[in-house]
Structures are given as structure tokens and as C-alpha cells.
Amino acid sequence: MSKPNNADKLRYFLRKVKVWPVSSRKELAEACGLTRDALRFTLKDFLKRGEMIQENSYYKYVGRKERELLIDRVWKAWRYTPTWTVNEIVRLTDADPLTIRSYIKKYRKADLIEVVGKRNTHHGRELLYRLKSNERRRPW
Numbered sequence: 001m002s003k004p005n006n007a008d009k010l011r012y013f014l015r016k017v018k019v020w021p022v023s024s025r026k027e028l029a030e031a032c033g034l035t036r037d038a039l040r041f042t043l044k045d046f047l048k049r050g051e052m053i054q055e056n057s058y059y060k061y062v063g064r065k066e067r068e069l070l071i072d073r074v075w076k077a078w079r080y081t082p083t084w085t086v087n088e089i090v091r092l093t094d095a096d097p098l099t100i101r102s103y104i105k106k107y108r109k110a111d112l113i114e115v116v117g118k119r120n121t122h123h124g125r126e127l128l129y130r131l132k133s134n135e136r137r138r139p140w
Contacts, residue, residue: 014061
């Protein structure tokens with residue numbers, strides 16, 4: 001297991017205590033095992049990202065926002081686009097074309113995607129795909 005970084009140390013501590021007085025930064029740094037500078041930068045980052053808020057004279061830890069997985073973005077793009085090419089999904093999801101192709105291969109093998117033709121694009125002639133069913137939730 002890797003050594004915890006400054007953010008992990010602060011996050012671990014704040015999950016337990018939930019709130020901390022703004023006036024006691026020195027004590028917070030000591031409790032987390034951080035230098036004052038490291039704490040200052042980490043707190044600034046947490047506040048900026050919304051992982052922590054400042055209410056009255058207290059810091060309140062609210063937790064990290066869940067990140068949407070790339071495959072979830074791809075699945076949504078597949079669901080909302082009746083037929084699509086690899087490059088169309090790349091533009092919609094900001095994913096790497098090789099990643100999209102690997103997802104397509106995996107889902108075709110599971111018989112969830114089918115090829116329905118070809119489309120002329122500025123990338124040349126590309127295979128046109130579609131989902132076999134409009135399943136709301138990603139199977140895996």
C-alpha cells in the first residue's frame with residue numbers, strides 16, 4: 001500500500017471529526033501530521049473543490065464528489081445516440097478512440113452491441129453501431 005499523501009491524511013482525520021474550528025489550524029496540522037504550509041495548501045484545495053466548506057468559524061468536511069466513470073459516460077452516449085461511430089462517441093465523451101474500441105469489443109462479445117452498417121465521415125468509412133436494447137443501467 002502506498003504512503004498516504006497530505007490530502008489523504010487530512011481527509012482521514014476530517015471524516016472522523018467532521019468539523020474543526022478555523023482558528024485552530026496549527027492544532028489541525030499537528031493532529032494530521034502535516035506542516036502548516038502543507039495544511040494551508042490542502043485546505044485551500046478542499047475548499048475550492050467543495051470537499052470542505054467553511055460555516056461560521058468552522059471548517060466542515062462534506063466529502064468528495066463521486067466521479068463519473070468513463071464507461072458510464074460512454075454508456076450514456078450509446079443509449080442516447082441511436083446509431084454511432086467510434087469517433088462520434090469520442091467527441092461526446094472526450095475518451096481515447098482505443099478505449100472506445102475496447103469497450104465496443106467487450107460489449108459486442110457480450111452481444112449487447114451490433115454493427116448496423118457503415119457511415120462516410122471525414123475520418124473515412126466507419127462502422128456504424130447501436131445497442132441491441134435500450135437498457136438504462138450498464139450491465140457491468
